[in-house]
Amino acid sequence: xxxxxxxxxxxxxxxxxxxxxxxxxxxxxxxxxxxxxxxxxxxxxxxxxxxxxxxxxxxxxxxxxxxxxxxxxxxxxxxxxxxxxxxxxxxxxxxxxxxxxxxxxxxxxxxxxxxxxxxxxxx
Numbered sequence: 001x002x003x004x005x006x007x008x009x010x011x012x013x014x015x016x017x018x019x020x021x022x023x024x025x026x027x028x029x030x031x032x033x034x035x036x037x038x039x040x041x042x043x044x045x046x047x048x049x050x051x052x053x054x055x056x057x058x059x060x061x062x063x064x065x066x067x068x069x070x071x072x073x074x075x076x077x078x079x080x081x082x083x084x085x086x087x088x089x090x091x092x093x094x095x096x097x098x099x100x101x102x103x104x105x106x107x108x109x110x111x112x113x114x115x116x117x118x119x120x121x122x123x
Contacts, residue, residue, distance in 0.1 A: 001025045003114030005095050010120045011085055019080040021095030021114055032098040033071060033078040034110050037091035037119075045091075046105035049098070050078060058103045062088075085121045092116035 007019040021033070035047040048059040050069045057069050066085075071078040078095060096110035 001027060001031065001097050001112045003095050003097070003112055005093060005114045005117040008093060008117030008119045010122065013085060013087055013121055013123050015085050015121075016081070016083045017085065017119060018082070019093055019095075019117060019119070021078045021080075023076045023078075023097075023114075025076075028076040029073040030099075032100065033069075034096050034098055034105075035069060035078075035080045035093060036096065036107060036110075037089075037093045038116075039088075039091040042091075044094075044107055046107070047080065047093070049103060049105065056103070058105070060105065082119070085119075087121045087123045090119060090121050092118050 002024045005021045011017050032051050034049040036044050038044045046060045048069045050057045054071045068081040094116040095114045097112045098110045100109045
């Protein structure tokens with residue numbers, strides 16, 4: 001599976017942005033999908049995960065209540081809706097697939113990684 005993230009850009013604090021991640025191949029619905037982010041000089045951080053059907057999601061503490069993950073298996077696309085953005089949300093955002101059935105936030109449990117998209121939140 002090859003992934004391509006898009007939708008990043010510059011937004012003011014308090015604003016919203018929606019990222020998309022589109023996959024090639026027929027096996028998209030066989031994978032859980034995750035979003036991670038990495039700010040300059042910092043380690044990669046788990047943002048959230050959605051299971052194969054889209055019925056179950058889980059989020060990192062720093063984004064819970066502000067970010068929402070959804071997916072459209074017919075379009076081979078997963079979304080990350082980001083609301084109430086803060087300057088500390090500035091990072092490159094990546095999507096990735098996971099074959100792990102249960103919830104996981106460990107990057108090692110994710111296989112295919114897409115090219116990231118940059119989100120910059122100004123104060």
